[in-house]
Amino acid sequence: MESQKTRVIQITHKIKEYALKGIVETLHGNPGESIFSEEWDQLIILDDCRFDFFEAGFRERNLPGKLGWKFSLGSWTGEFLIKNFPEEKYEDMVFITSNPFVDKYLSGKFHAIISVWKTGWDERYQTVPPRAVYDAAVKALKSYPGKKLIVHFLQPHHPYFVLKFGDRTMRVIRDSISEGRLKMDTVQNEPLNELYLSPIYGQFHIRKLIWAYRENLRAVMPYVELLLHRLRGRTVVTADHGELFGEQVTRLLPIKVYGHGIGRNANLIKVPWWVIDDEDREKLRSKKEITKEIASIEGRLGLRPKKDEGLLLKKAISRLKLKGRI
Numbered sequence: 001m002e003s004q005k006t007r008v009i010q011i012t013h014k015i016k017e018y019a020l021k022g023i024v025e026t027l028h029g030n031p032g033e034s035i036f037s038e039e040w041d042q043l044i045i046l047d048d049c050r051f052d053f054f055e056a057g058f059r060e061r062n063l064p065g066k067l068g069w070k071f072s073l074g075s076w077t078g079e080f081l082i083k084n085f086p087e088e089k090y091e092d093m094v095f096i097t098s099n100p101f102v103d104k105y106l107s108g109k110f111h112a113i114i115s116v117w118k119t120g121w122d123e124r125y126q127t128v129p130p131r132a133v134y135d136a137a138v139k140a141l142k143s144y145p146g147k148k149l150i151v152h153f154l155q156p157h158h159p160y161f162v163l164k165f166g167d168r169t170m171r172v173i174r175d176s177i178s179e180g181r182l183k184m185d186t187v188q189n190e191p192l193n194e195l196y197l198s199p200i201y202g203q204f205h206i207r208k209l210i211w212a213y214r215e216n217l218r219a220v221m222p223y224v225e226l227l228l229h230r231l232r233g234r235t236v237v238t239a240d241h242g243e244l245f246g247e248q249v250t251r252l253l254p255i256k257v258y259g260h261g262i263g264r265n266a267n268l269i270k271v272p273w274w275v276i277d278d279e280d281r282e283k284l285r286s287k288k289e290i291t292k293e294i295a296s297i298e299g300r301l302g303l304r305p306k307k308d309e310g311l312l313l314k315k316a317i318s319r320l321k322l323k324g325r326i
Contacts, residue, residue, distance in 0.1 A: 016195045016255055017262070023250045024263035032073040032269060035084050041233030042149045044224055046272075047077065047099055048157035048260060049217065049239035054272040057217055063225075064283035065276035072241050072269045076261035077101045080240035085109060094147045096136050098128035098154035111147055114140055117154075122303075127159045129303050130223040131294075137227055151227065152240075155220035158200055160212035161301045194246070197259025206246055206258070213243065219301065222294045228276055229287055239271035 035043060046054070051069045058067050074080025078101050085106055095102055096114040103115055120132025130153050137151045189202045196202055201209065228235060246256040249265040260268055284290075298304045 012192070013190060013195070016253075017197070020195065020249060020253055020255060020257065021263045023252050024265055027250060027252075030071045030264040030266060030269060032071040032083075032264075034073060035236075035238065037070075038236070038273075038275075039234065040148075040236040040275075042151070042231050042235045044227065044235065044237040045150065045152040046156065046217075046220060046224070046237065046239045047152065047154050048241060048243050049272060050242035050267070051239075051270045051272050053156070053214060053217055054239070054274075057214075057221060058272075058274065061221065061225075061285075063274075064280040065274055068273045068275070069270055070238070070273045071264075071266070072239065072271045075241050075263055075265070075268050077240050078105055079261075081105045092148055093150060094140055094144045095150045095152070096133065096140055097150075097152040098133050099152055102152065112140075112144065124302070125159055125161055125164075128154045129161075130155055130220040131298070131303065134223040134227055138230060141230060149231075153220050153223070156213050156216035156243075158198070158209075158212070158216070160209070160216050161219055161303065162212050162215045163204065163208075193254060194256045194258065195262075197244075197257065197261055201258040210245055213245075219297050219303070222290050222297065225284055226287060226290045226294070228281060228284060229290075231281075232278060235276045237272060237274040237276070242268050242271060244268050 055067065055069075072080055073083035077099055081101060082105055088109070090110050093110050094112045094114065095106065095110045096116060097103070098116045098120065100115075100117050102113060103117075107113065114136050116133050116136045117128050120128045120136065122129050122132075133151060133153050137149065140147075140149055190196045194201075204212075224237060241260050243260050244257045244262065244265070244267055246258055247265070247267050248254060249257050249262060249268075257265075262268060295304075
């Protein structure tokens with residue numbers, strides 16, 4: 001009986017999803033712009049970052065440079081990647097990514113793909129923290145001089161650091177890419193007049209999820225600022241797509257949508273386009289100030305990297321030797 005109920009839920013969910021996608025694709029133009037519509041030397045991508053949330057953070061931080069927006073070519077990461085990188089090869093670029101979809105859809109297209117999702121995964125949070133991406137980008141700057149860098153942070157996309165629960169969405173995607181399959185969890189408690197494009201929306205009140213989304217954005221932004229200090233030339237900070245938090249995407253079907261991947265709705269595909277040139281970098285906060293904020297955030301969220309136990313032991317032995325105890 002339970003499996004039959006689950007099957008009905010799945011079918012109802014798919015009917016709503018495909019009906020909305022069809023209507024939105026037909027009625028909403030918003031063709032979007034390629035990331036290559038303007039020149040840049042490095043591109044920083046914040047996964048799932050809505051323009052309005054980014055703009056609020058931009059004003060709050062009093063950041064330099066020119067902030068604008070564009071309609072993305074994609075309403076989810078895979079679509080964004082496929083439509084923005086149609087060419088066979090981008091030999092002048094190195095792609096540093098925390099999102100497994102880059103490996104799935106763009107494998108072999110760049111001079112190198114640095115898959116941080118393979119090396120920087122954090123089991124506690126079931127995601128790739130921003131520090132791992134930042135560290136990989138800094139190494140890439142030294143290893144690939146003269147190449148254009150694309151740096152793809154996973155935040156503000158969930159899992160959300162402040163919720164501290166088992167949101168397995170990114171783990172499922174990660175394992176699916178590695179094993180050549182993709183199967184997401186079923187949404188069990190989706191009301192008829194709502195559409196959850198991720199199971200997380202059935203587990204928390206929307207106000208709490210919006211708060212957690214903002215906190216993820218706050219967690220990644222200091223790393224973006226710190227990385228900007230190291231980059232040269234023109235850097236653009238943008239997003240692959242945004243996120244819907246209960247917006248009604250069409251009047252023809254009174255259904256509130258949560259998540260992303262539904263089509264060309266303006267709230268979903270309007271993304272930041274922040275341009276920073278060399279003269280703007282002088283107006284960034286000092287590295288010391290940014291590093292202090294990072295330490296505070298990592299301490300609050302428990303994101304500080306675990307120190308190597310062998311190294312700690314060596315330091316302890318050295319201290320004892322200095323004191324003449326061994």
